[in-house]
Amino acid sequence: MGNVIAQKYYKKLAKKYLVEARNFIPKYDEILKQILDLSQIKNSKKILDIGCGAGNLEELILKKFPNSQITCVEASPKMAQISRSKLAKYKENVKIIKIDILDFKPTEKYGLIISNIVLHNISYDKKEKLLKKIRGWLKSDGIFIWGDLIKYDDKKMQEFFVNYRLKFGLARGGNKKFAKENFEKEEKYDFPFTIEKTLEILRKVGYKQSKKVWNHDTFAIFYMRK
Numbered sequence: 018m019g020n021v022i023a024q025k026y027y028k029k030l031a032k033k034y035l036v037e038a039r040n041f042i043p044k045y046d047e048i049l050k051q052i053l054d055l056s057q058i059k060n061s062k063k064i065l066d067i068g069c070g071a072g073n074l075e076e077l078i079l080k081k082f083p084n085s086q087i088t089c090v091e092a093s094p095k096m097a098q099i100s101r102s103k104l105a106k107y108k109e110n111v112k113i114i115k116i117d118i119l120d121f122k123p124t125e126k127y128g129l130i131i132s133n134i135v136l137h138n139i140s141y142d143k144k145e146k147l148l149k150k151i152r153g154w155l156k157s158d159g160i161f162i163w164g165d166l167i168k169y170d171d172k173k174m175q176e177f178f179v180n181y182r183l184k185f186g187l188a189r190g191g192n193k194k195f196a197k198e199n200f201e202k203e204e205k206y207d208f209p210f211t212i213e214k215t216l217e218i219l220r221k222v223g224y225k226q227s228k229k230v231w232n233h234d235t236f237a238i239f240y241m242r243k
């Protein structure tokens with residue numbers, strides 16, 4: 018199990034998450050668009066999405082690249098159920114596997130692996146090993162695009178961006194109780210790295226190229242070539 022707290026959180030807040038993600042992740046749609054643009058998917062490319070949530074990325078990818086074959090790994094039964102019904106019309110193209118990514122043993126290799134706002138749920142002691150495994154699941158010319166929550170070593174900067182997200186969400190009419198639970202979870206039970214530490218680990222696990230391609234408030238996107 019990656020992080021039991023996170024699993025409980027998504028069980029309880031799955032439906033609310035769908036609405037509130039856009040409130041408290043100010044650039045949520047921009048993050049999805051960036052990942053889609055970076056993907057440069059050739060039709061029929063085999064894709065793995067780690068932690069597909071409600072299947073928002075899948076909808077975008079399949080609209081643009083209708084022949085893609087996407088395997089989604091999702092640990093939360095509720096989230097898996099939501100994405101299954103949302104993506105039902107694409108059932109020839111999407112396979113949703115309800116499993117913790119730490120227990121996932123793929124039988125094929127992927128040209129593209131994506132993961133958005135998920136791997137911060139994996140504890141620090143397990144993250145490096147998982148990132149190494151992910152590299153191993155890629156074809157030799159494969160690409161890994163990783164969007165995630167990040168943190169800043171500088172306390173003031175961290176506080177500023179957390180407050181920025183909170184104010185942004187509340188001004189949009191975001192739910193106060195959700196905000197409280199979400200920010201408490203991020204502070205106590207999530208395991209984000211700084212951008213610098215992320216790049217250091219990605220180099221260590223052997224990626225030929227690893228680059229931070231986008232960053233805003235407490236989120237960043239990294240692009241890796243195997």
Ligand SMILES: C[S@@+](CC[C@H](N)C(=O)[O-])C[C@H]1O[C@@H](n2cnc3c(N)ncnc32)[C@H](O)[C@@H]1O
Pocket residue numbers: 018019020023024027067068069070071072073074090091092093096116117118119132133134135138139
């Ligand atoms: C913040 S949501 C992001 C969902 C989606 N990627 C998106 O961009 O909207 C995180 C998702 O990752 C899933 N998740 C968290 N830890 C996981 C793990 N260890 N294995 C698989 N899925 C996990 C959660 O259940 C949740 O659905």
